[in-house]
Every structure is written in C-alpha cells, then in structure tokens.
Amino acid sequence: MHWNLTSPADSRRYDPAQVFAAGMEQHAIANTAYPIGHVTTMRPYRITRRQVQAFAPLPWEDISEMGLYVHIPFCEVRCGFCEYAVIDPKQNAAQKDDYFDLLLREFALWGQAIDSRHKTLTGFDIGGGTPSLPDASQIGRVMEAAARHFHLPADVTISIETTPKIAAIDAKKLVAYKAMGIRRISMGVQTVSPCLLEAIGRTATTLEWNRQAVENIRAAGYDNFNVDVMYGFARQNVDSVEATLRHVIALAPEHITLYQMRYKGTRIAHQAAGITWAQIGEQAKLAKQMLAEAGYWAAPGKNTFSRIPGDLGTSDYLTNRVVYATPYLGIGLGAQSLSHTSLSYNSGAADKEMRLYRRHVEADELPIQDIYHLSREAAMGKFVAVAFYFGGIHLPSFQAKFGCGLESAFPDAVHFVLERGLMAYDGETLQLTAAGVEAKPGVHALFYAPAVQEHLIKLCRGEQVRPRSGWRRVWQAEWAAVHQTSSVAVTNPLPRDMPPCAGRG
Numbered sequence: 001m002h003w004n005l006t007s008p009a010d011s012r013r014y015d016p017a018q019v020f021a022a023g024m025e026q027h028a029i030a031n032t033a034y035p036i037g038h039v040t041t042m043r044p045y046r047i048t049r050r051q052v053q054a055f056a057p058l059p060w061e062d063i064s065e066m067g068l069y070v071h072i073p074f075c076e077v078r079c080g081f082c083e084y085a086v087i088d089p090k091q092n093a094a095q096k097d098d099y100f101d102l103l104l105r106e107f108a109l110w111g112q113a114i115d116s117r118h119k120t121l122t123g124f125d126i127g128g129g130t131p132s133l134p135d136a137s138q139i140g141r142v143m144e145a146a147a148r149h150f151h152l153p154a155d156v157t158i159s160i161e162t163t164p165k166i167a168a169i170d171a172k173k174l175v176a177y178k179a180m181g182i183r184r185i186s187m188g189v190q191t192v193s194p195c196l197l198e199a200i201g202r203t204a205t206t207l208e209w210n211r212q213a214v215e216n217i218r219a220a221g222y223d224n225f226n227v228d229v230m231y232g233f234a235r236q237n238v239d240s241v242e243a244t245l246r247h248v249i250a251l252a253p254e255h256i257t258l259y260q261m262r263y264k265g266t267r268i269a270h271q272a273a274g275i276t277w278a279q280i281g282e283q284a285k286l287a288k289q290m291l292a293e294a295g296y297w298a299a300p301g302k303n304t305f306s307r308i309p310g311d312l313g314t315s316d317y318l319t320n321r322v323v324y325a326t327p328y329l330g331i332g333l334g335a336q337s338l339s340h341t342s343l344s345y346n347s348g349a350a351d352k353e354m355r356l357y358r359r360h361v362e363a364d365e366l367p368i369q370d371i372y373h374l375s376r377e378a379a380m381g382k383f384v385a386v387a388f389y390f391g392g393i394h395l396p397s398f399q400a401k402f403g404c405g406l407e408s409a410f411p412d413a414v415h416f417v418l419e420r421g422l423m424a425y426d427g428e429t430l431q432l433t434a435a436g437v438e439a440k441p442g443v444h445a446l447f448y449a450p451a452v453q454e455h456l457i458k459l460c461r462g463e464q465v466r467p468r469s470g471w472r473r474v475w476q477a478e479w480a481a482v483h484q485t486s487s488v489a490v491t492n493p494l495p496r497d498m499p500p501c502a503g504r505g
C-alpha cells in the first residue's frame with residue numbers, strides 16, 4: 001500500500017533551532033511516545049469510522065515479516081504512574097477469563113483479514129498490564145493461538161512481563177511459561193524508596209519479594225531476565241536512584257532497563273512540573289554510571305543495559321521493531337499496531353475500558369479505536385521516534401523503508417545535530433552522543449513530522465492547539481491548495497512512481 005497524501009501541516013518547514021528549543025521546553029512530552037496531540041496533528045490522516053473495517057487489512061497485504069504484541073490489561077493494583085491500558089482492578093474478577101475468549105476471537109479476525117498464516121513472526125511479546133496475573137493456562141491459550149494463526153519460528157525469543165510479587169509467590173507460573181516456550185522474563189522493580197512508592201501509588205512491593213522473585217526465575221531456568229527501573233519522578237532524588245540501582249544490580253539480572261517517567265496521560269500527570277530537565281539528567285547520569293561500573297552496557301541514548309556481550313538485552317520483538325522498522329501488530333485492549341503505511345490503536349487505548357473492545361469483537365469486527373493512513377512524513381516521524389528507543393537511527397533501515405537516505409529526508413535536522421555534536425555516525429547508525437543524550441527532547445523534536453513540531457511550538461507560545469470549529473473547511477481549502485485539486489480525498493494513495501524525497505527540516 002502507498003503512503004497517504006501529505007497534509008498541508010506536514011508540508012510546512014520550521015527552523016531547526018526553534019524546533020529544538022521547543023522540544024527542550026516541552027521535555028515532559030517530547031520523547032519516544034509519538035505522535036503527540038493526535039487530535040490536531042494526526043486528524044488529516046484519520047480513516048473515517050465507516051471505512052475502518054475495510055481499510056485495516058490493506059496495509060498488511062504486502063508484509064511478510066512482522067512482530068506480534070499481545071496485551072493483557074490486568075493488574076492487582078493500578079499504579080498511579082502507569083501509562084498503559086490497565087482496567088480498573090475491581091473489574092478483574094468479572095472480566096479476566098472472558099477477556100481471553102475475546103483475545104482468541106481477535107486473533108481469528110486478524111487471521112482471516114490478513115491471511116496471517118503466511119506472515120512470519122520475528123518477535124513476540126506478551127505484555128500489559130501484568131500478564132502473569134491470570135492463570136498460566138490462559139497464557140497457554142495465547143501461545144497456541146499465536147502458533148496457530150502465524151508462522152512462529154522456533155528460534156524467536158518470546159518474552160513476558162511480571163511483577164515481583166507474582167514471580168515471588170507463584171513460582172509454578174514461571175515454570176509453566178518456560179514449558180510453553182517463553183524464554184525471556186521482564187520484571188518491574190521501578191524504585192525501592194518507600195516514600196516514593198507511596199507517592200506514585202505502588203505500595204504492593206517489598207525488597208524480599210524482589211529477591212524471592214529472582215530466585216524463582218533462576219530456579220525455573222531463565223537466563224534472559226530483565227529488570228525495569230524508573231527515574232525522573234517529581235518526588236525522587238538521586239539518593240533514591242542510587243539505592244534502587246544498588247539493589248537491582250545485586251539481583252544480577254542479565255539486563256536492566258531504565259525508564260524515564262513519562263507523565264502524559266497518567267493519573268499523576270499534575271506532578272510533571274515538579275521536576276526539571278536538569279534534575280532528570282542528574283538522576284540518569286548517576287544510574288548509567290552505576291550500571292557501567294557494574295558491567296552493564298548500552299549505546300548512548302539506549303535505555304536497556306546488558307551485561308551479556310553481543311546481546312542487546314531487548315526482546316526480539318522490540319529489537320526488530322526499533323532497529324529494522326519491522327511492522328508490528330498489537331492484539332488486545334488498547335494495543336498499538338504499526339505497518340509501513342498505517343498506525344492504529346485498539347479500543348480501550350484512550351478510556352482503558354473494555355466496553356467498546358468487547359462490542360467490536362462480539363460483532364466480529366476488528367476492535368480498532370483509531371486508524372491513520374500515514375503520509376511519508378508522518379511515517380518518517382514515527383520511524384525515527386521508535387528508533388530513538390535505542391538512541392540512534394539505523395540508516396540502511398531508513399533507506400530501505402523510505403527509498404531515500406536520512407540526510408536527504410531531513411537535511412536541516414541532520415546538519416543541526418552533526419554541527420552541534422548532538423549525534424555522530426557510528427557504523428551504519430546515526431547515534432546520539434553524550435551531549436545529545438542530555439538534549440534528547442530537542443533532538444527528538446527535530447525529526448518529528450512538521451505538524452507535530454508545530455504543535456510543540458504552539459504549546460511553547462501558549463497558543464490553542466485544538467482545532468476550532470470550521471477546521472474541516474479550513475483543512476479542505478489547504479489540501480486543495482497543496483495538492484492543486486478541487487476535490488479532497490485525504491486517504492488517496494499516491495501513484496506507484498512516488499516523487500523523490502523532498503528536503504525537510
């Protein structure tokens with residue numbers, strides 16, 4: 001499938017210095033969670049509700065290799081800081097078993113829609129939420145469905161997430177996952193500071209559970225084990241980061257992932273203003289220094305550190321998604337999917353409720369909340385935002401995906417980052433430097449699509465960023481001007497002979 005036409009807002013160009021400054025000022029949202037401000041920045045690419053079911057399978061037609069993500073939206077407690085689609089735990093008992101029936105139906109719907117038996121999986125993650133909360137037999141059903149509906153090679157490392165509490169008190173589940181073929185476990189410790197745990201709403205955790213969890217994970221035979229740690233909380237200080245890292249390093253996982261707190265859309269979003277970019281930087285610096293001293297390594301800007309030489313530490317699903325831009329399909333409540341030309345979110349992504357997801361699946365419809373047919377500019381913005389998970393852009397992947405080099409697509413941005421020493425070439429990758437890591441939000445913003453850059457600039461000016469009434473008329477006139485046509489079809493594919501990449505900032 002071809003790219004969508006470029007929206008007028010994505011045809012504009014902004015001064016890189018202004019964009020960089022806007023990214024730095026909006027550091028709480030200028031990160032890899034992209035795009036930003038869907039209502040305004042993505043609306044031109046949104047497929048109308050009436051067309052969603054017919055459109056959704058089309059972007060997958062010419063894709064033979066892909067990643068699979070299955071979302072399990074249950075947790076014992078919904079932590080205040082969590083950004084993921086997790087349903088109210090009070091509904092767990094009523095929804096849990098039923099949800100897996102719905103998931104299996106969604107597998108079958110996609111199977112039919114995209115002929116998934118002929119798609120080869122290059123990675124498969126089961127995430128959440130807390131996928132280890134339901135009975136292990138339910139995860140067994142998910143594993144069977146994946147193997148039934150997709151071509152799942154035996155050498156793909158399948159990964160699952162757990163909390164320390166469940167891994168500590170339910171060792172049998174870990175053994176059952178191993179028997180099913182799951183080879184990687186990821187566990188969230190986040191922080192060990194009691195006051196902070198209280199402030200961020202994660203009280204069901206103890207140091208003893210963390211240690212017991214590791215004992216059980218090792219006894220079950222896992223040698224690919226990751227621990228998540230968080231920093232950048234408003235009520236966190238460097239001492240708490242130090243104590244957490246000391247504890248986690250002593251647990252000796254193969255991999256440690258540092259998550260910088262992203263406040264957008266969380267229940268503690270109001271705390272975002274309580275920490276400065278400089279304080280966040282100080283915490284990150286300390287954490288990375290401690291990891292380096294303990295033998296954990298990551299490329300600059302990458303947040304998963306590994307002590308295993310030659311092993312990046314991330315799951316096959318994430319590595320392929322980030323480095324090679326492999327398309328991924330998300331199944332389950334609120335899951336995100338990205339093909340080469342489309343981006344979609346399942347029902348529940350916004351409201352974290354099961355109602356619409358259930359209604360769609362029970363009506364034999366793909367449970368899609370929003371789907372966007374991306375222009376090349378919009379797809380490039382998403383590609384680079386995802387690439388920054390690992391702190392760098394793999395140039396051959398960009399070339400293969402967009403038919404042009406990064407430098408010709410983003411001449412001003414590349415010139416800006418090289419001239420200021422924010423990024424540097426490292427083999428086939430344009431990688432953040434130490435200076436670039438400290439200015440990450442600004443660098444991220446340089447590669448956003450122009451509509452998203454405009455959104456950030458407007459936020460800095462305190463301008464209204466939601467479309468006013470009459471937006472459709474205004475946009476239609478703009479589209480007509482940009483594409484020199486009187487009729488506006490925002491999801492028209494471009495002809496096969498696409499124009500070469502135009503330079504952009």
Ligand SMILES: C[S@@+](CC[C@H](N)C(=O)[O-])C[C@H]1O[C@@H](n2cnc3c(N)ncnc32)[C@H](O)[C@@H]1O
Nearest residue numbers: 081082083128129162163188228259260261262
């Ligand atoms: C889906 S959670 C699963 C882990 C598991 N449920 C747990 O809490 O132990 C994956 C990781 O995302 C990170 N995370 C959650 N909310 C976040 C946020 N708002 N910003 C940045 N990272 C976040 C946490 O480190 C968490 O361990």
Ligand code: SF4
Nearest residue numbers: 075078079082128129
């Ligand atoms: S951090 Fe983990 S346990 Fe807490 S709500 Fe999010 S997914 Fe659930």
